[in-house]
Amino acid sequence: MLGLVETKRQVVTKYDIPKIWGNSCAGWDFVESNGTFGGLLLIWDDDFFKIRNSQKGERWLCVEGELVKYNFYCAFILVYGAHARDEKLVVWEELSYIVGLCQVPCCFMGDFNEILQVEERRGTDSLPLSAEDFKNWIHDMGVVDLPITDRKFTWFRGRSCSRIDRVLVSLEWLEKFPDTRLHGGPRGLSDHCPIIAEGRRQRDGPRPFRSLDSWFTHEDFLRMVKEEWRGLGEAQFTDKLKDMTGPLGRWYKDKFGDLDRKIMKFEEEIKKIDDAVGDGVHDGTVEARRKALVTCCEKWYVRKELHWKQMSRSRHVKDIDKNTRYFHNLASARRRNNRIDALLINGRLIRSQARIKIEIRDF
Template sequence: MNILSINIRGGKKRRKRVWVRDMCFKHGIQFLGVQETKMEKLEPFRIKCMWGNFCFEYACSLSRGRSGGILSIWDPNVLTKDQIWCSDNFVIMKGTWSGHSGDYFLVNIYSPQDPIAKIHLWVQLLEFKSQNDGIYIFFGDFNEVRSEEDRYGTLFNVHGATAFNTFISDAGLHDLPLGGRRYSWMNKSGSKMSLLDRFLVSSEEDFGPIPFKFFNSWMTRDGFKELVERVWNTECENDRLVVKLRKLKMEIKNWIGEVRDDEKGRINAIKLRIDEIEGKMDRSCASLEELDERTRIFGELNDCIDREEMDVIQKARVKWDIEGDENSGFFHAMINHKRSEGAIKGVILNGE
């Protein structure tokens, strides 16, 4: 089952709707949950634009004024609707999922900002769950964090976090780990960030682990072997294999992110330096030391490009195994992109 949840912060702009539609196509989304639609009236054309075709059903809670609004869209060929419940802060769709047994409750949430109203919402949802048996998937913008580490640059409300954690515990929900960035919301200046968006699922339902892709190029990078040995040999409170693997995964993700950022900066610096030296070569004023430096940094640049191409080839091979001939467009696009980077766009002669 593929579910996408997103706070769109208003769906009037076409580029936002197209962005959501493209994500639905790319990931084969079967259920789309949108928060903060800011729709004051039903607009089927905009709903269709976000979904991408006419094969859909939906349920929504319209906004009051210029804030709020919740929209749930699904593929009726995959998900059969049984019943709908709506309020200002949630849309609940009960149905059966093709290929899965039991009743599913998909709860699309846009929590209020007011702390008291949030507590009332947790109580209301907990009461609903206790009265309706099934498999629950709560998702959306909860406007609340679980710990102080989930906020940056903003005040941490310990009472609000405690109430939220109590709701999760009492409802028997499991907080699925999310990939990507640490925070899901950021202000325009980047001075304030929070993890407000989550997927909370029934503890009895096994949704499987988050996939972790290992790239062979990592083995060629300095420091990778030492990182693995250090993390693996570090003692922790729980030495279970799954805990050590999870910790190693997070350390590798942080490390490779920093390495790639540094490598991009180094590649740009090398290109600038090569351009500078070759300018001196054109004027016949480059020193022997600069010629040696050019040869050396060219080798370093080629090593960086080789690692990038290793990742491209591995990605293409994985997608080919999955998609077969449907992947030819992806493969040729990657190759053409690499060719265009190395192509000579033109020649300037005597300034013309």
């Protein structure tokens, strides 16, 4: 998916697309410019994204469709933010309305013409009212502002520089693509840096062993560990730890598996009993079964919450709403932010993961 802002084109034809995309196997939609002002263009691979619907305004372009490979229905919204506060408020209101119509995970991208932190504009020591409006809109929409890993600013003009180009995604998007990351491309002759979003996770080598707190809530866990440990005999301690990863993995897959599926199964059984009671079927056996199901379901709720608390490593879990999507988002953001995508070595910016690992090890 390629989004271009400020095309300054009143007309885009099928002959223009291959010159930009490289071939004619692409879908596209555009918003015409007002003279030499503005203009938006979205281009996508027809085999990768199947469009179902499109809507547009003066400063935004929305395409709904399916990411075929992932069977994921979503919307891409290209934005060119206004300059005046009143006009910005109109744009935010229009985008809120469009998202309400779409009712699918969304990815906003483009030039928003607004900052979120004072650090995002050189020489600024306070946020303008329009920035507070933008922050409130992001909060109300429940979207996440993805960080850029390799640069501080995206727009330059003389001594002025700001981060006004960004990508915002819904929580559902991050749940599907938790490793979505941003980095900037070369600016060239433009005063904006292109923003590149990637969702593919690179291999980082073997992951360290980690036990999960939720395992200890299962009645079979310690017994299984003792039996497997005895079965490894008199091997070295570190070798036994390494050999335990196989049995632990199999046990986890068998006993825990898909946490959401297990919880859903208990909830469905509880609903069946509630429906039966609603139809007048109720006795001691029914009540006992319902209590047993509720007890089991509560255990799996606790295990799921423990899992995401540990993964998120949040220090504020006691003071916030116990919402597993929140912890899921924190865990994903932590994984994205902790990754070293580039390293400045002797004045040169190195992006090769193999080279970065060697330099860190040698240091």
